[in-house]
Amino acid sequence: MSSPQRRVPLPNASYVAEVKRTCSALCESQKIQVSTTAIKRLLFSPSFVSSFKRVSGYHGLNFPLNFPSVLSEVNFLSVLSLLNFGSGYRVPLHHQTGRGAWDSIRALMFGLYLSSSTGNGNLLSAKGMQTISEQQIADLMSVNLYIEQPHNEIPGVSINTLGGPLYDLVKLIAATLQETGKILEDLGDPDLGTFVVRSLREADAAKHGADPNAGVDAILSKLVGAFPAFRDMAIIDNQPVYCFKKALFLIYAIIIRFGIRSTPPFPLPNTSQIPVFTDNVLPSMLVHLGVVDLSRSTAHGLHTIFPNAADKAQIDSLLQPLPKSHTSDSEKLSPTEGPALNLEQAYVLRAAALDACERIVHVARTLDPDSLQADQKWIQSITLPELDLWLWAVAKDRADYRTLERFTLRDTVFF
Numbered sequence: 001m002s003s004p005q006r007r008v009p010l011p012n013a014s015y016v017a018e019v020k021r022t023c024s025a026l027c028e029s030q031k032i033q034v035s036t037t038a039i040k041r042l043l044f045s046p047s048f049v050s051s052f053k054r055v056s057g058y059h060g061l062n063f064p065l066n067f068p069s070v071l072s073e074v075n076f077l078s079v080l081s082l083l084n085f086g087s088g089y090r091v092p093l094h095h096q097t098g099r100g101a102w103d104s105i106r107a108l109m110f111g112l113y114l115s116s117s118t119g120n121g122n123l124l125s126a127k128g129m130q131t132i133s134e135q136q137i138a139d140l141m142s143v144n145l146y147i148e149q150p151h152n153e154i155p156g157v158s159i160n161t162l163g164g165p166l167y168d169l170v171k172l173i174a175a176t177l178q179e180t181g182k183i184l185e186d187l188g189d190p191d192l193g194t195f196v197v198r199s200l201r202e203a204d205a206a207k208h209g210a211d212p213n214a215g216v217d218a219i220l221s222k223l224v225g226a227f228p229a230f231r232d233m234a235i236i237d238n239q240p241v242y243c244f245k246k247a248l249f250l251i252y253a254i255i256i257r258f259g260i261r262s263t264p265p266f267p268l269p270n271t272s273q274i275p276v277f278t279d280n281v282l283p284s285m286l287v288h289l290g291v292v293d294l295s296r297s298t299a300h301g302l303h304t305i306f307p308n309a310a311d312k313a314q315i316d317s318l319l320q321p322l323p324k325s326h327t328s329d330s331e332k333l334s335p336t337e338g339p340a341l342n343l344e345q346a347y348v349l350r351a352a353a354l355d356a357c358e359r360i361v362h363v364a365r366t367l368d369p370d371s372l373q374a375d376q377k378w379i380q381s382i383t384l385p386e387l388d389l390w391l392w393a394v395a396k397d398r399a400d401y402r403t404l405e406r407f408t409l410r411d412t413v414f415f
């Protein structure tokens with residue numbers, strides 16, 4: 001069988017348009033349904049209305065680190081985005097460290113940054129990224145790379161050997177750092193931040209016409225063109241699909257941090273139409289909240305993966321407001337493993353989530369203003385990144401949401 005990720009052509013110049021078009025087309029050909037009724041049920045639900053502003057307002061990208069320069073912070077955010085994967089290892093990570101994928105990668109980034117400032121050489125430079133060992137990564141993430149296995153010859157005796165899912169994750173991280181560091185070095189760039197700042201400047205210089213996505217297109221094409229770890233795309237049933245979650249996240253992280261300044265240190269692209277950063281959380285939540293309907297999507301067996309998802313009573317209960325006794329910290333249950341998918345299934349679901357978010361924002365924007373009460377008017381102006389953050393963060397915000405299963409895919413560096 002040919003790999004879905006081999007021989008995928010890069011999009012033509014309109015990266016953003018191609019992301020949106022290919023995700024929508026795949027959603028449609030896979031018979032995934034997103035109805036306006038289901039979208040409105042979410043938008044006007046007590047859960048959404050009562051938590052949207054609070055939950056989508058905290059982006060969590062202000063790090064308590066004393067960056068010596070703007071470039072150093074851009075580099076930090078860029079490498080963080082490069083490593084923003086590992087969702088398939090959430091359960092073993094929680095089991096060993098009490099943290100999920102995102103918090104584990106953040107811990108790793110802190111560790112790499114802080115050890116770089118103690119005279120060990122800059123581990124976040126192109127050269128440094130190539131020197132980091134698997135053991136160093138494991139230590140900084142507080143994961144144990146050894147598993148106990150029964151001794152081959154001596155019954156009753158077990159030995160510790162390298163292995164297990166977290167060893168696989170650490171290998172993926174090490175390989176991603178090494179590969180990216182090597183490419184940067186070959187390009188003559190001292191670090192990823194330098195590459196990103198140059199791309200921002202070149203995107204600005206090349207800006208022409210009225211296309212609001214021209215800037216994001218230009219930066220995406222540079223990141224995706226240069227680094228395999230950003231080439232988040234596949235061919236599913238002969239259709240190309242482009243998600244580019246980490247590259248889009250990187251661009252938006254820069255906007256969040258530097259867009260608030262009256263004079264940003266470098267030109268920033270227009271991100272008003274930036275697609276959501278589609279991972280495993282977004283599609284899983286949209287299925288549980290009754291927006292993405294998989295019941296007719298039989299080609300890749302998606303109709304069976306979340307058996308309770310179409311249960312009306314469950315959807316109704318999830319759309320109720322957060323019960324007072326169940327605030328975020330009251331219960332930190334260890335998550336349970338959701339359905340393990342293959343690459344094709346995962347791309348179809350991620351594409352569906354990306355397209356569903358486009359539709360949600362479109363429905364919100366086109367609500368009849370006369371039908372809205374004064375305290376509902378804000379719904380019309382929700383943005384894609386706010387919706388992304390709400391879906392991602394609300395999944396951790398309520399005890400009942402925390403128990404909802406997310407699908408998993410291991411062995412990927414894309415989400």
Ligand SMILES: Nc1nc2c(c(CN[C@H]3C=C[C@H](O)[C@@H]3O)cn2[C@@H]2O[C@H](COP(=O)(O)O)[C@@H](O)[C@H]2O)c(=O)[nH]1
Pocket residue numbers: 058059060061084085086087088090100101102103276277278279280281282388389392414415
């Ligand atoms: N769509 C979307 N996906 C996101 C994020 C983030 C980071 N969010 C923080 C950073 C900026 C935001 O403003 C948030 O404060 C991580 N992930 C994905 O989740 C995956 C699961 O992780 P966990 O549940 O920990 O195991 C992780 O591998 C990664 O693929 C996001 O924002 N949107």
